[in-house]
Amino acid sequence: ETGVTQSPTHLIKTRGQQVTLRCSSQSGHNTVSWYQQALGQGPQFIFQYYREEENGRGNFPPRFSGLQFPNYSSELNVNALELDDSALYLCASRTLDSGGALDTQYFGPGTRLTVL
């Protein structure tokens, strides 16, 4: 087990609704990233947070937003859900030190979102 936990494990929503997914980082990790993995594809980077600020974003629209809290846990929010948002959402954590060095990125088990 990596120590990265996500909730809920599964979720079903309808088109147009909003969803919040949660992630608890591995202890000591200050950087969290979110990825979307559609069926049969590799994970796609959504954004990354370091010390509660977004410090990188992939090619996702603004209706995908996030937060990182002082305890380094994180949320992914998706507004106005579309059918194509159905995917496995993965959270990953790692440590970025003052010198910019990073250790291995560890993934949580993911939240499987189905949009009907």
Added chain:
Amino acid sequence: RKEVEQDPGPFNVPEGATVAFNCTYSNSASQSFFWYRQDCRKEPKLLMSVYSSGNEDGRFTAQLNRASQYISLLIRDSKLSDSATYLCVVEARAGNMLTFGGGTRLMVKP
């Protein structure tokens, strides 16, 4: 063109076989390279990092060719438990996002 490209497979091999996966990447400024393994309906897990000098971990050997922007993974003496999807992953610079290929599915049969 995708930033990281892999043959999706599936590769169906018998136990004990040697199998090789290849991957190409488009960003010549990429700095770090990895192979991740993903079991069905599970999260990706780091298999090994990939270095220019090549590196080996038991039955697994990874190789990087920066000039050709090509990464490989060799699995010797395949086991049933090696059945999974293997993801080629590239990091453009330290602290940046990981870019994943689409994955190559391996099925090892008795």
